[in-house]
């Protein structure tokens with residue numbers, strides 16, 4: 219039997235593969251700590267959970283409108299107004315089953331076979347696969363560490379071909395934590411406008427920004443060419459509830475609604491009720507608590523990592539990841555094996571130091587690892603200790619051995 223040519227080209231999520239290996243080791247009783255996951259280690263805020271429980275008890279257990287409850291669309295629009303001064307109404311918002319689903323809907327709404335989507339690397343692992351699922355062709359564009367791994371207007375323009383349909387802007391970025399400034403977004407928007415290219419603006423980490431840096435969206439400059447995608451998974455520690463949304467023109471929202479009406483219908487009614495509570499002003503305190511704690515870990519970890527010889531990282535302005543340059547360790551021998559690349563380094567770190575990090579290869583840029591600080595401070599401190607021991611004694615352990 220011949221299976222789908224398109225879908226057999228889709229690879230499984232590499233971050234989940236590392237997590238699976240970590241879980242297997244944990245099950246075997248090994249003392250391992252994961253810094254590989256992309257979800258907050260906090261519980262969903264109590265008022266949000268209660269709203270879900272109330273929804274069940276009050277019978278919010280039926281199909282909802284495909285785009286989601288009107289009330290939910292309103293509170294999402296209110297947040298976009300509060301954070302970005304962007305005017306959207308119920309004609310522009312579609313609620314889906316998580317940001318991943320919203321991204322898939324967005325690409326299905328705009329792509330035709332052969333259309334190219336520019337993806338700045340390092341990129342979140344699912345972007346190329348989602349583009350392929352929607353019949354598009356991912357075009358990976360390398361960025362530079364000197365520009366904090368943010369694509370410049372020149373890099374963007376140089377990558378445009380007659381087939382370019384869209385660019386993905388992910389700010390704050392997974393895996394680098396980089397945040398685009400308003401000026402940077404304006405120059406990217408000018409290129410997009412000139413060449414009639416859509417911007418898919420993934421803002422799922424938008425609530426986790428540190429220092430005095432402000433969240434900005436490219437939609438400010440090209441509202442008609444931008445599809446904002448976001449959700450509550452990260453901001454409200456609601457990864458399991460599966461609520462995401464798109465904010466777009468009414469025309470695109472209608473196409474997304476049509477697609478969704480034949481695939482998943484609506485997002486879970488109970489999760490929608492909880493999300494209404496999450497988007498309310500009254501939940502901002504919980505988000506702020508998480509942000510403050512992430513910031514505390516971020517500052518500690520950046521400092522600690524830069525004290526370890528052979529590795530370095532910049533202090534990112536957003537998300538909850540550090541993008542660590544490990545090129546200084548490559549070519550060295552640790553615990554009997556010479557480490558050729560960041561993938562092998564992560565394997566050795568898991569086996570010999572008991573810490574799970576995600577290799578840069580997964581994000582299209584070898585020579586780096588992603589360290590998620592969505593982990594307790596106690597575990598982060600242990601992780602730093604283990605990495606330090608690995609780097610400083612790993613080689614010696616082997617030498618002493620022979």
Ligand SMILES: Cc1ncc(COP(=O)(O)O)c(C=O)c1O
Nearest residue numbers: 256316317318342392422449451
């Ligand atoms: C950049 C980025 N976009 C989207 C998602 C998916 O979020 P959701 O859980 O809402 O589908 C993730 C999750 O890791 C992410 O890192």
